[in-house]
Amino acid sequence: MPTPKCAAFTWDRVKAMAETALLELDRVQAWYGASHVLHGITLRVNEGEVVALVGRNGAGKTTTLRAVMGLIPKAEGRVRFAGRDLLPLPAHRRFHLGLAYVPEERRIVPGLSVRENLRLGLVAAKAEIDERAAFAEIAETFPRLRERLDQEGVTLSGGEQQMLAIARALIARPRMVLLDEPSEGIMPVLVEEMGVLFRRLRDQGKTLLLVEQNVEWALRLADRAVIIDQGEVVHESSAAALLADKDIQDRYCAV
Amino acid sequence: MDLSLIIMQLFSGIALGAVLVITALGLTIVFGMLGVVNFAHGALFMIGAYAGLYLASLTGSFWWGLLLAPVLVGAFGMLIEFVLVRRLYGRSIDDPLLLTFGLSYILVEGVRIVFGSDGIPFPTPSQLIGVVDLGVGFFPKYRLFVIALVAVVLLLLWLMLEKTRVGLIVRAGARDPQIMRVLGVDIGKVWLAIFGLGVGLAALGGVLAGPMRSVNPEMGTLVLAEAFVVTVIGGLGSIVGAVVAGLMVGICISMVALFAPEMATIVMFALMAAVLLVRPQGLFGLKGRA
Numbered sequence: 001m002p003t004p005k006c007a008a009f010t011w012d013r014v015k016a017m018a019e020t021a022l023l024e025l026d027r028v029q030a031w032y033g034a035s036h037v038l039h040g041i042t043l044r045v046n047e048g049e050v051v052a053l054v055g056r057n058g059a060g061k062t063t064t065l066r067a068v069m070g071l072i073p074k075a076e077g078r079v080r081f082a083g084r085d086l087l088p089l090p091a092h093r094r095f096h097l098g099l100a101y102v103p104e105e106r107r108i109v110p111g112l113s114v115r116e117n118l119r120l121g122l123v124a125a126k127a128e129i130d131e132r133a134a135f136a137e138i139a140e141t142f143p144r145l146r147e148r149l150d151q152e153g154v155t156l157s158g159g160e161q162q163m164l165a166i167a168r169a170l171i172a173r174p175r176m177v178l179l180d181e182p183s184e185g186i187m188p189v190l191v192e193e194m195g196v197l198f199r200r201l202r203d204q205g206k207t208l209l210l211v212e213q214n215v216e217w218a219l220r221l222a223d224r225a226v227i228i229d230q231g232e233v234v235h236e237s238s239a240a241a242l243l244a245d246k247d248i249q250d251r252y253c254a255v
Numbered sequence: 256m257d258l259s260l261i262i263m264q265l266f267s268g269i270a271l272g273a274v275l276v277i278t279a280l281g282l283t284i285v286f287g288m289l290g291v292v293n294f295a296h297g298a299l300f301m302i303g304a305y306a307g308l309y310l311a312s313l314t315g316s317f318w319w320g321l322l323l324a325p326v327l328v329g330a331f332g333m334l335i336e337f338v339l340v341r342r343l344y345g346r347s348i349d350d351p352l353l354l355t356f357g358l359s360y361i362l363v364e365g366v367r368i369v370f371g372s373d374g375i376p377f378p379t380p381s382q383l384i385g386v387v388d389l390g391v392g393f394f395p396k397y398r399l400f401v402i403a404l405v406a407v408v409l410l411l412l413w414l415m416l417e418k419t420r421v422g423l424i425v426r427a428g429a430r431d432p433q434i435m436r437v438l439g440v441d442i443g444k445v446w447l448a449i450f451g452l453g454v455g456l457a458a459l460g461g462v463l464a465g466p467m468r469s470v471n472p473e474m475g476t477l478v479l480a481e482a483f484v485v486t487v488i489g490g491l492g493s494i495v496g497a498v499v500a501g502l503m504v505g506i507c508i509s510m511v512a513l514f515a516p517e518m519a520t521i522v523m524f525a526l527m528a529a530v531l532l533v534r535p536q537g538l539f540g541l542k543g544r545a
Contacts, residue, residue, distance in 0.1 A: 069437055070436070071433065071436075090436075091437060092435075092437075092438075092439050092440055092442070095437065095438060095439030096439055100437075101437045103437070107431055107433075107434040109427045109430050109431050109434065110430055111426065111430060112423075112427060116423060116426075116427075119423060120424075120434075120435070120438055121438055123423060123424050123438065123439075124438055124439030124440045125439065168438070172439075
């Protein structure tokens with residue numbers, strides 16, 4: 001736990017934050033064509049919280065994130081973000097509510113430079129975000145990207161591409177970021193660096209929902225943990241409690 | 256045969272190629288971004304020529320026709336996308352192909368009913384009648400104008416694509432529409448605009464071609480074939496490819512017309528075959544690009 005830095009972080013504020021659900025899923029079901037992937041996911045992520053969403057391959061973690069982002073053709077139930085019902089909204093409208101997404105495949109756009117890929121994060125953003133200031137902020141947070149702004153995005157190493165995808169999601173200053181396996185296939189030094197970054201984002205009050213296969217790493221970063229299995233939530237606890245509970249980890253997260 | 260004749264024919268080829276470039280560009284942009292093979296592109300080229308002719312006679316000025324026809328026909332293109340083509344996204348590539356194929360018949364027949372089957376002469380604007388002395392020979396003013404205008408339009412398109420926010424959205428949207436939606440872009444609106452732009456370019460090609468060929472309901476048929484050849488030679492979806500291949504095809508046709516007129520119509524297909532043998536993806540096509 002980071003120590004509160006300023007007076008604004010009073011206990012009341014922390015408690016109030018803990019009680020405001022920023023993202024709420026209520027019995028969310030989703031289908032890919034004929035296959036029923038989510039069978040009723042209910043979970044909440046409070047404002048300012050980091051939640052790790054873990055579980056086996058194919059449990060429905062990615063689908064859960066995609067349903068929140070509006071990328072699943074058929075999803076039912078209720079998804080609320082900042083008091084708004086998301087499911088009726090087209091995907092692009094969800095961005096404007098302050099939701100950002102870092103997909104598993106990173107989706108760096110080929111043919112565009114690192115700078116242009118970053119700029120994509122701002123093309124639809126409100127005019128009040130000053131592009132220069134946003135770029136300066138990102139350059140400071142991601143020194144590796146700053147040195148490679150004019151290189152084509154897809155020529156970066158896997159880890160750098162992941163950083164770029166995260167930077168692109170952050171540049172429009174979202175309230176909440178959904179991350180799908182950010183540590184996958186990345187060298188340990190960069191995973192370390194990413195952990196430091198996520199802690200810093202958390203200290204800045206960002207809300208993160210982190211899908212991970214690297215369970216221990218995710219649990220060390222997170223406040224709370226949710227396990228899903230076969231399209232259903234099977235466990236919810238503080239991250240620390242799950243980290244200590246090897247049994248449950250083995251039952252639901254073993255590869 | 257003297258050198259000046261060859262040089263003049265080269266200029267003719269560039270003028271012919273310029274119209275091809277503009278027309279093929281519309282086809283390749285729509286294919287590259289939306290994955291739609293627009294078989295009505297030739298018919299819309301023809302509609303552009305008629306619209307230009309009609310608006311020019313209505314306003315008494317070629318220039319209004321030149322300006323308004325691409326805009327209005329482009330808007331008509333947006334209507335086509337909104338009402339018809341949009342419903343077929345995400346389905347097999349044959350579906351929009353068949354739709355636009357049918358549409359082209361309707362457009363051609365519609366023009367036949369309204370304007371008749373006979374060709375209508377498209378008068379060259381009075382300011383551009385006559386020839387210019389290029390030092391090596393005399394070249395029609397109008398054709399020089401076509402080359403210059405196409406160059407300006409290409410420059411504007413390039414600036415739009417490379418230097419503006421909208422251009423960035425278009426370039427990225429062509430590669431990965433889904434990530435653009437996640438980043439807050441209403442990609443459906445972008446596709447609507449792109450389809451309109453593609454059709455507007457076809458119409459511009461039609462107006463420009465008007466004074467150089469006769470205006471008739473079938474004028475789009477050959478143009479569609481030519482535009483496809485250009486798109487295939489240049490690489491499907493490639494803008495630079497459309498420009499280079501359009502000029503290549505124009506010059507080739509002109510040159511062959513000079514030496515072996517009976518071969519002029521098939522030379523472009525020979526060129527296409529040759530290019531495909533060496534580079535199956537076209538001159539500037541990227542492998543695996545949608």
